[in-house]
Amino acid sequence: MTDGARSGDLVAGRYRLLEPLGSGGMGRVWKAHDQRLDTHVAVKELWLHLGMPPEERADRLRRAEFEALSAVKLRDHPHVVTVHDVVVEDERPWIVMQLVDGGTLHERLAKGPLSTAAGRRLAAALLDALDGAHQQGIVHRDVKPANVMVTKDRQILLTDFGIAAPEAGPSLTTTGAVIGSAPYLAPERAQGRKARPASDLFSLGVTLFEALEGVSPFERDSPAASLHAVAYDEAPPMRRAGILEPLVTELLDKDPDTRATVARARELLPSKRAANGKETTGPPPGGGGGQQPPKKTRKQTSVHSPPKTTRLSAVVKVRNEGTVPVDVLISGRDLGEVRPGTTGTFKAEPGVRTVQVRSRGIKTDPWALRLKDGGTVLLRAREDGKRPQLGHANGSAQAPKGKANAQAKPKPKPNAKPNAKPSPQPKPKPKQQAAKAAPAKSGASSGNDAAVGWGIVVAALVLGLVLYGENASFSGWVSHFLNGSVTKAESGDCVYFDDYQEGEGDDVKYTREWVEVPCWSAAAQYEVNNVVSAASRIGSTTGTAPRSPCLGMREIAAGGLTLCATPK
Numbered sequence: 001m002t003d004g005a006r007s008g009d010l011v012a013g014r015y016r017l018l019e020p021l022g023s024g025g026m027g028r029v030w031k032a033h034d035q036r037l038d039t040h041v042a043v044k045e046l047w048l049h050l051g052m053p054p055e056e057r058a059d060r061l062r063r064a065e066f067e068a069l070s071a072v073k074l075r076d077h078p079h080v081v082t083v084h085d086v087v088v089e090d091e092r093p094w095i096v097m098q099l100v101d102g103g104t105l106h107e108r109l110a111k112g113p114l115s116t117a118a119g120r121r122l123a124a125a126l127l128d129a130l131d132g133a134h135q136q137g138i139v140h141r142d143v144k145p146a147n148v149m150v151t152k153d154r155q156i157l158l159t160d161f162g163i164a165a166p167e168a169g170p171s172l173t174t175t176g177a178v179i180g181s182a183p184y185l186a187p188e189r190a191q192g193r194k195a196r197p198a199s200d201l202f203s204l205g206v207t208l209f210e211a212l213e214g215v216s217p218f219e220r221d222s223p224a225a226s227l228h229a230v231a232y233d234e235a236p237p238m239r240r241a242g243i244l245e246p247l248v249t250e251l252l253d254k255d256p257d258t259r260a261t262v263a264r265a266r267e268l269l270p271s272k273r274a275a276n277g278k279e280t281t282g283p284p285p286g287g288g289g290g291q292q293p294p295k296k297t298r299k300q301t302s303v304h305s306p307p308k309t310t311r312l313s314a315v316v317k318v319r320n321e322g323t324v325p326v327d328v329l330i331s332g333r334d335l336g337e338v339r340p341g342t343t344g345t346f347k348a349e350p351g352v353r354t355v356q357v358r359s360r361g362i363k364t365d366p367w368a369l370r371l372k373d374g375g376t377v378l379l380r381a382r383e384d385g386k387r388p389q390l391g392h393a394n395g396s397a398q399a400p401k402g403k404a405n406a407q408a409k410p411k412p413k414p415n416a417k418p419n420a421k422p423s424p425q426p427k428p429k430p431k432q433q434a435a436k437a438a439p440a441k442s443g444a445s446s447g448n449d450a451a452v453g454w455g456i457v458v459a460a461l462v463l464g465l466v467l468y469g470e471n472a473s474f475s476g477w478v479s480h481f482l483n484g485s486v487t488k489a490e491s492g493d494c495v496y497f498d499d500y501q502e503g504e505g506d507d508v509k510y511t512r513e514w515v516e517v518p519c520w521s522a523a524a525q526y527e528v529n530n531v532v533s534a535a536s537r538i539g540s541t542t543g544t545a546p547r548s549p550c551l552g553m554r555e556i557a558a559g560g561l562t563l564c565a566t567p568k
Contacts, residue, residue, distance in 0.1 A: 005030070005045050011094050012087040015043050022104075031099065041084060044095040061092065073136045079129040081149060081159040097159075102152050105211065106145035113214035116242045116336060122148075122211055123247060123269055125156035126204055131262045133161075134197040141195045143203035144184040145210060182226035183219040187254045190231040198256035201265065205251025212241045212248070215499055215512065225555065233554065234567070236497060236525070237472055242335045243270045313347040314371030316355060318390075320344070322383040327358040332473030334358075338381070350375075352467060354474050357381045359388040361502075366474065368463055468521050475523035484516035487559045491531060494524035494568060495556060514556050519568070526554055526565035 005028075009017045015032045021042065022029050032043040046061075074080040085096035105122070108114075114122065126148065133140055140161060149157040182190075186202035189195055210216045217235035220226045235252050238245045247268040250260035260268065318328050320338040328335050330348045338344035338357075350373045354366035359381075367390055369377055382389045467474040479496050486495055496517045502509045517523050530550070550564035557563075 004028075004047070011043060012089055015041065015087075015094075015096060017043065032096075034096075040099050042097045042099045044097060046092050046094070073138065074129075074132055077129060077132045079125045079157055080132065081157045100149045100151055100157060102150045104146050105148035105150055105207070108150055109145055109211060109214065113240055114211045116212070116244055116334065117272075119208060119212045119241070119244050120270060120272065121154070122156055123204075123208055123244065123265070126158060126207070127262055127265055127269070129158040130197070130200050130204065134200070134262070139195045139197060140200050140203075141189075142181060142184070143200050143207055144181050145207055146181075148207070182223040183216050183230065185227065185230050186256065187231045188256050190227045196256065198259050198261075201251050201259060201262070202253075202256070205248050208244070208248050208251065209235060209238070209241075212244060213238055213499070214240070217252075220555070221557065236499070239332050239473060239476070239499070240334050242333050245333075314350045314353075314373065315376040316346045316348055316353075316369075316371070317376060317378045318344050318346070318355075318357065319378065319380045321380050322359070322388070324359055324383070326381045326388055329356040329358060329363070330354070331471060332477055352463070352471065354467070354471070354477075355379065355390065357388050357390050359383070360386055362387055364388050364390045366477065368467060368474075470522055472522040475517075475521045479515060479517045479521065479523045480511065486514040486516050486556065486563070487561065489516045489528050489531070489558065489563060491528055492519075493528050494519040494521075494526065495528060495563065495565060496521075496523040496525050514558065524568045526556070527568050528563050528565050529553060530564040531558075532562050532564065
């Protein structure tokens with residue numbers, strides 16, 4: 001079988017290959033039938049081509065052997081794919097594994113990003129799997145969505161220890177080679193340093209970012225560009241992670257010495273109720289099983305972990321008076337779901353924030369609220385047909401009726417004596433009185449209404465400009481509809497990556513493109529320093545591999561041009 005197995009082949013006189021399930025750079029996984037136990041299993045075939053150099057052949061054999069040994073050590077772990085058997089046939093090993101009745105996380109994400117509740121379950125399961133591997137001295141080295149299996153009953157399993165390595169011991173790779181998937185590597189590995197447990201946690205952070213945001217933070221047009229982004233670029237702002245953002249941020253710390261450990265990550269993992277939007281207060285659980293990990297006491301110096309401040313959190317409560325669940329979005333971030341007849345409580349930073357609710361894929365217009373330190377705002381969500389509505393919990397946002405039209409009591413004249421009788425005044429005729437009073441009343445009322453109307457318009461414009469200049473989420477939402485083509489950007493202009501989702505389920509639509517925005521807006525992410533043509537890539541005319549013309553700056557493809565940009 002050195003040329004590759006075929007359907008119907010019998011391995012070790014026991015496992016009948018039925019159909020391929022997937023393949024990668026190291027081999028292929030088959031669905032097979034165990035004829036001895038009369039059950040279905042997964043069998044991993046290692047690819048060994050006839051023309052393969054002896055050194056590479058030996059290296060692949062060592063990796064397959066180590067994968068089997070690593071998986072056997074973790075065979076009882078609830079979040080690691082179980083290995084049943086390892087057989088050698090035709091001078092190569094075959095690994096017999098648990099058959100998972102589902103697909104990979106990579107396949108699931110093709111349908112759209114995960115909710116915060118599903119993201120929390122994913123984080124908890126993978127933290128448990130990595131903790132188990134690291135306790136056995138095993139570094140996985142290739143944590144990514146394609147190596148995470150999700151069963152039909154939502155069980156989460158880590159698989160493919162094919163390039164795993166012992167934390168201490170000889171390397172299984174050629175000197176200077178970087179093994180793994182470029183967009184998911186840790187910065188220290190992209191720079192050629194040895195893998196360590198902290199490297200797996202960075203890869204977990206990238207995986208969680210992609211699962212929650214729907215886009216890989218460091219994936220670029222080429223592996224070399226992806227490695228550069230991993231080593232030097234910061235991840236884009238998170239818009240959908242909600243209460244999981246602190247966890248992902250600390251996992252994506254570029255410095256492995258200050259990156260979150262498994263124990264610290266479990267501290268940052270929110271509770272199940274908080275991830276479901278039912279509460280946002282209370283201590284988070286310690287994670288999956290075992291004793292509560294000790295709290296992290298060393299000082300965090302990462303740029304991703306700003307020092308704690310004494311600012312209080314504002315609270316937004318949403319009472320769902322409708323008949324279907326609603327998602328609550330604060331400043332564009334989905335913070336959780338509120339079921340009919342219940343009230344959801346959500347924390348937000350003080351200041352001007354936008355609040356929306358979403359039902360059946362339809363969002364309300366954003367409400368701009370000024371949240372005070374320690375203050376609480378109570379809103380209610382209802383339905384108008386299938387469209388959600390958001391309003392104040394006490395009814396209309398307008399002023400109560402009766403006060404504005406109340407007539408003021410006449411004030412006494414300064415010279416009037418307290419007990420003096422008022423001097424008799426000639427009573428006007430009813431018709432003349434009405435005729436004189438009506439024009440004055442009408443003119444004053446129309447003038448006041450006009451002034452109030454213009455005041456509301458001016459206030460709305462000022463608030464919109466302030467939000468567009470200071471609030472990244474609101475500015476990004478506006479820039480989705482009002483933006484310029486990135487192909488017209490010149491040196492000094494600013495650009496923004498528009499990553500926008502509309503609808504849900506089968507009707508979901510994604511917008512993922514670079515657009516030009518004003519540099520004063522909060523959405524501006526990069527400033528263009530130079531614009532070059534694709535033909536000017538260094539080395540493309542000399543027979544050598546083309547190198548980036550941006551020399552360390554961010555490359556942004558714009559039609560036939562390349563924009564060289566730096567972070568704003």
